[in-house]
Amino acid sequence: MTTIQSILDRKGSGQAIAALTAYDYPTARLLDEAGVDILLVGDSLGMTVLGHPDTTQVRLEDILHHTRAVVRARPSALVVADLPIATYDNAKAAVVSAKELVKAGAQAVKLEGGQHCAAQIRAITQSGTPVMAHIGMLPQQIRKEGGYRKKGKTAEERSSLLTDAETVEVNGAFAVVLELIESSVAAEITRRLRIPTIGIGSGTNCDGQILVVHDLIGFFPWFRPKHAQPEADVAGEISKAVSAYIKKIRKAEEL
Numbered sequence: 413m414t415t416i417q418s419i420l421d422r423k424g425s426g427q428a429i430a431a432l433t434a435y436d437y438p439t440a441r442l443l444d445e446a447g448v449d450i451l452l453v454g455d456s457l458g459m460t461v462l463g464h465p466d467t468t469q470v471r472l473e474d475i476l477h478h479t480r481a482v483v484r485a486r487p488s489a490l491v492v493a494d495l496p497i498a499t500y501d502n503a504k505a506a507v508v509s510a511k512e513l514v515k516a517g518a519q520a521v522k523l524e525g526g527q528h529c530a531a532q533i534r535a536i537t538q539s540g541t542p543v544m545a546h547i548g549m550l551p552q553q554i555r556k557e558g559g560y561r562k563k564g565k566t567a568e569e570r571s572s573l574l575t576d577a578e579t580v581e582v583n584g585a586f587a588v589v590l591e592l593i594e595s596s597v598a599a600e601i602t603r604r605l606r607i608p609t610i611g612i613g614s615g616t617n618c619d620g621q622i623l624v625v626h627d628l629i630g631f632f633p634w635f636r637p638k639h640a641q642p643e644a645d646v647a648g649e650i651s652k653a654v655s656a657y658i659k660k661i662r663k664a665e666e667l
């Protein structure tokens with residue numbers, strides 16, 4: 413059983429933390445049986461499952477629904493659920509939303525932001541729910557940012573990211589996702605923090621890695637981030653199977 417303590421113990425252990433998103437029962441079961449450490453019910457489901465252009469329309473109800481499905485798989489992996497946009501605007505709201513996710517079966521929650529979310533991270537942690545932080549490129553800010561862009565290229569951004577990382581640790585986060593951060597900056601953060609860093613598009617010098625499962629298995633062919641190297645072509649397999657099925661039933665009709 414993966415616990416918060418076992419994730420913390422992985423820091424510096426030489427065994428990278430393997431994390432993937434999961435949004436439903438069969439995927440959660442398969443990933444868990446394959447040995448993944450963390451299942452994230454990410455708000456990326458807004459795109460990969462619900463067909464929105466980004467994560468800004470995901471509601472707490474969506475994450476609750478998918479968290480319940482993932483938890484039904486009874487995974488050994490740690491289940492972390494995302495707090496969607498506008499559900500943690502202040503410390504009080506953050507605690508209430510986090511409690512809902514825990515009631516649905518999540519063992520920890522994730523939120524996006526460093527220095528701006530210090531109060532929320534502290535309040536959720538103090539209320540008894542472990543928090544995974546998320547800094548760097550923040551998908552919930554995509555409309556303000558105008559696109560996905562690597563962070564940490566300038567001295568100012570580098571210094572702000574280091575402050576973000578130290579802030580989330582000091583306020584109680586048990587791990588931090590580093591998204592689209594210059595690899596040298598991600599490496600520096602990983603060296604400085606006592607909590608594990610989990611990278612996505614931030615180079616290999618992190619304590620673990622996370623990917624959207626659809627990007628790993630080739631299940632969302634309409635958008636593939638640069639950092640994702642698919643290990644399978646599930647979309648292609650589905651097309652092949654469906655074409656074969658259509659051909660077979662139409663041939664049967666002709667007989």
Ligand code: KIV
Binds near residue numbers: 453455457612
């Ligand atoms: O929502 C999500 O899937 C995420 C990961 C990409 C880290 O936040």
